Amino acid sequence: MAKITFIDHDGTKRDVEADNGLSVMEAAVNNMVPGIDADCGGACACATCHVYVDDAWMGKTGEISDMEETMLDFAEDRRENSRLSCQIKISDDLDGLVVTTPESQH
Amino acid sequence: MTAETQPEVIVIVGAGHGAGQCAASLRQEGFEGKIVLIGEEPYLPYQRPPLSKKFLSGELTIERVYFKPADFYATAEVDVRLNTRVTEIDRAAKEVVTTDGTRVAYDKLILTTGSRVRELKAPGAGLKGIHYLRTIDDVEGLKTDFHAGKRMVIVGAGYVGLEVAAVALKHGLEVTVLEMEPRVLARVTSPEVSQFFHDVHTEAGVNILYGHAVTEFKGDGHLQEAVLSNGSTMQADIALIGIGILPNVELAEAAGIACHNGIQVDEVCRTSDPDIFAAGDCTEHPNPIYGRRIRLESVHNALEQAKTAAAAALGKEKPYAQVPWFWSDQYDLKLQMAGLNQGYDEVVLRGDPKSRKFAAFYLKDGVLIAVDAINAAPEYMIGRKLIGEKARVAPERLRDINVNMKEVADS
Structure with missing residues (x-):
């Protein structure tokens, strides 16, 4: 179980509780967090679940696969702390995670 | 107002x-x-x-x-x-x-x-062991027959048929795919990409037979045999029908x-x-x-x-204007497709299909109308954007893997 905070591009915060093993994308979709569409349902095929991970958490969100890397490379407004939220798996270690959704997904 | x-x-x-x-x-x-x-x-x-x-x-x-x-x-x-x-x-x-x-x-x-699902009208189509795949219940039914060593016949080489073929093979079933058309995915992609998926599946061990339909299923309550349009018969324990919706x-x-x-x-x-x-x-x-x-x-x-x-x-007009896109996972391959290729007059391959990482771009009068990308996210992502812009793209730039996809349209 982990608490995750989603911040809109305009600063609106939403806290969500999510079970271990789910992805951060699923936590968002299950709780109607706007800005994360996840059209492909987590197949790393669409880049519509792009988030910016708070710098303090970047080291804990796991490895970026080659596929995610290339999808991100072509997502809009990629930054150093960009991830596809469908590829971040929730665990106790991520309790308190803070991510921001990009403006282009709203 | x-x-x-x-x-x-x-x-x-x-x-x-x-x-x-x-x-x-x-x-x-x-x-x-x-x-x-x-x-x-x-x-x-x-x-x-x-x-x-x-x-x-x-x-x-x-x-x-x-x-x-x-x-x-x-x-x-x-x-x-x-x-x-x-x-x-x-x-x-x-x-x-x-x-x-x-x-x-x-x-x-x-x-x-x-x-x-479009149903297959043939004598014996109601036998046990014959399945479709559209709903959770369909899959639960299929799973009861889905065991290593079983001989499976798949009717239709579309997405569903080929995705199930890949999963079945991994589960140790013997898989034969029957397709009426002379190539797989005939309705959705070009001969070039069909050839690639034919090679992938046959190398993995799937037997694909073209120009064949099933005219009858036989069995004593449960499927035992499929009769093909040329009169030949095939032993089968389980069938999956994927002939469209x-x-x-x-x-x-x-x-x-x-x-x-x-x-x-x-x-x-x-x-x-x-x-x-x-x-x-x-x-x-x-x-x-x-x-x-x-x-x-x-x-x-x-x-x-x-x-x-x-x-x-709710009285709000948000007109729908999207580039269609689709994806399919088979084996280690991620196929991502954007646009509709109907009416294309030129297909440009970027990358070598043998490397299992390439893309096929479809042009009509010089305008990019569709892309099929296999393990090639940049081609897919940029392709989808250019299709939405109805961009003209020079085929020689698309074909040249030394031209970065981000710069492919800058000409």
Whole structure:
């Protein structure tokens, strides 16, 4: 179980509780967090679940696969702390995670 | 300007991707009235793409397949009625009628009736061991016969057939695919990409036979043999039929709503009745990028049209204008497709298919209209963007892997 905070591009915060093993994308979709569409349902095929991970958490969100890397490379407004939220798996270690959704997904 | 009265009750018929998204979008758009979602299956809206992939292979449990968790519907106050089929739309009374005669009144109605499998009409098609793949129940049925060592015949080399072939092979089944056309994925891709998928599947151990249909299934209660169109027979323990889907238009048609190759809708998903909207596989809709009316069988279309229909039901016009896109997972391959390639006059390959990482770009009069990308995300992502822009792209730049995809259009 982990608490995750989603911040809109305009600063609106939403806290969500999510079970271990789910992805951060699923936590968002299950709780109607706007800005994360996840059209492909987590197949790393669409880049519509792009988030910016708070710098303090970047080291804990796991490895970026080659596929995610290339999808991100072509997502809009990629930054150093960009991830596809469908590829971040929730665990106790991520309790308190803070991510921001990009403006282009709203 | 007179403010239109806001609806009090919105009824959604169907419980697929489109229905789930409609319910969510209505709330996100600020609708505070009553939402009734009526579905004939016993399940909450769920995602169909994993059915032929990770749900069949057992990697995903049913909870992960649901579109939203059960408590979403409680929180969003959606009155979900499952195991319930709508048999009639009474447009005069603005009510839908369900199997048991219950009448549900609506102010606005959204039809997300989706599609159903095309059935194979052949003697013996009702034998045990013969399956289709469209619903959770279909997969649960298929799983009871899905065991290592079984001989499986798959009728139809479309996405469903090929995805199941890949999973079946991994499970140790012996797999034969029968296809009427001379190539796999004939309806959706070019001969070049078909050849690649033929090679991938045959190298993996799938036996693909072209120009064959099944004329009869034989067995003593359970499938034992398939008779092919050339008269030969094939031993089989299990069959999967994947020969396409048909849009569910009958409910709308019977109510006098305009239908032709799908429920006819305009750019905001409105049908010929201004209080009735439709979204997803069941619609035929205008696509401004291609300048023609199309019907799509895809998740992306169901989701995007659902958002448009939900907004339109609340009096907000958010015209639908999307580049269609699709994906398929087979073995270690991720196929991502954007656009529609019908009418292309040139196909440009970028990368070597033998490396299992390449893309096929389709051009018409020099304009990029579609791309099929295999393990090639940059080609897919940039291709999709350029298709939306109706960009002209020089074939020699597309073909040259030394030209970065980001710069491919700069000429």
